[in-house]
Amino acid sequence: MNGRCRLISGNWKMNLNHLEAIALVQKLHYSLRESDYRYAEISVHPPFTALRSIQLLLETDRVPISLGAQNTYFETSGPFTGEVSPSMLNKLGVKYVIVGHSERRDIFGETDEVVSKKTKAVLDAQMIPIVCVGESLKEKQEEMTEAVLTHQVEAVVSGVNSEGCESLVFAYEPKWAIGSGMPAGASDAVRGAEVIRATVSKFHGEEVASKVRVQYGGSVNSANAKEFMEQKEIDGLLVGGASLSSEAFAAVIQA
Numbered sequence: 274m275n276g277r278c279r280l281i282s283g284n285w286k287m288n289l290n291h292l293e294a295i296a297l298v299q300k301l302h303y304s305l306r307e308s309d310y311r312y313a314e315i316s317v318h319p320p321f322t323a324l325r326s327i328q329l330l331l332e333t334d335r336v337p338i339s340l341g342a343q344n345t346y347f348e349t350s351g352p353f354t355g356e357v358s359p360s361m362l363n364k365l366g367v368k369y370v371i372v373g374h375s376e377r378r379d380i381f382g383e384t385d386e387v388v389s390k391k392t393k394a395v396l397d398a399q400m401i402p403i404v405c406v407g408e409s410l411k412e413k414q415e416e417m418t419e420a421v422l423t424h425q426v427e428a429v430v431s432g433v434n435s436e437g438c439e440s441l442v443f444a445y446e447p448k449w450a451i452g453s454g455m456p457a458g459a460s461d462a463v464r465g466a467e468v469i470r471a472t473v474s475k476f477h478g479e480e481v482a483s484k485v486r487v488q489y490g491g492s493v494n495s496a497n498a499k500e501f502m503e504q505k506e507i508d509g510l511l512v513g514g515a516s517l518s519s520e521a522f523a524a525v526i527q528a
């Protein structure tokens with residue numbers, strides 16, 4: 274045992290209104306057994322508009338699912354129309370915040386610098402960042418995976434202290450595997466996790482690196498989840514499409 278708590282997270286992206294989100298969590302909780310909750314911590318990441326509803330549901334019905342957000346801004350308050358701050362999320366009972374998802378990087382132009390600022394802001398607001406890193410297909414074909422991951426992880430860990438760093442969750446999500454139905458092989462996922470921990474170790478030492486959790490994400494489903502979770506370097510999964518129905522998400526967790 275490596276002492277790292279497993280974490281299986283559902284990233285709903287821009288899907289499900291608050292009523293649909295409530296129904297999904299209720300059905301998911303109904304499908305899960307106590308032993309599933311003991312096996313791994315489960316987090317759901319609804320759109321901002323459903324956070325309050327899901328917070329109330331989880332608290333009122335004492336559902337042991339953690340609440341997560343998909344994004345945040347790095348400032349605490351002020352003239353940033355349309356943005357949501359880490360302290361606002363913390364007040365809603367959010368525990369995990371996804372930072373630097375490849376869709377944020379590619380569609381909304383988030384740079385490594387922004388991802389680094391957001392990571393720090395999430396830690397400062399007493400929440401846990403799930404920092405997404407991963408290479409594009411072109412970068413993979415050019416055998417740049419290791420260099421890309423190293424660069425992305427360096428940008429984040431160089432800006433946080435060791436205490437903050439050891440609480441980080443990284444999600445290794447090869448861009449070409451996201452939503453494509455083409456997951457990475459388990460050995461590629463393990464290699465990604467190794468590069469992430471080696472980079473953390475360079476800045477904060479081996480002990481901190483051994484505490485950092487690494488999820489795999491990219492076309493995870495009930496047929497491949499088990500193989501990823503069997504790897505000792507992989508501490509959990511970040512699940513997109515297969516977390517959008519209670520049956521599919523429960524099947525991933527129970528796989």
Ligand code: PEP
Nearest residue numbers: 451452490491492513514
């Ligand atoms: C994601 O968007 O984080 C993701 C992993 O998506 P999918 O599971 O659909 O590939």
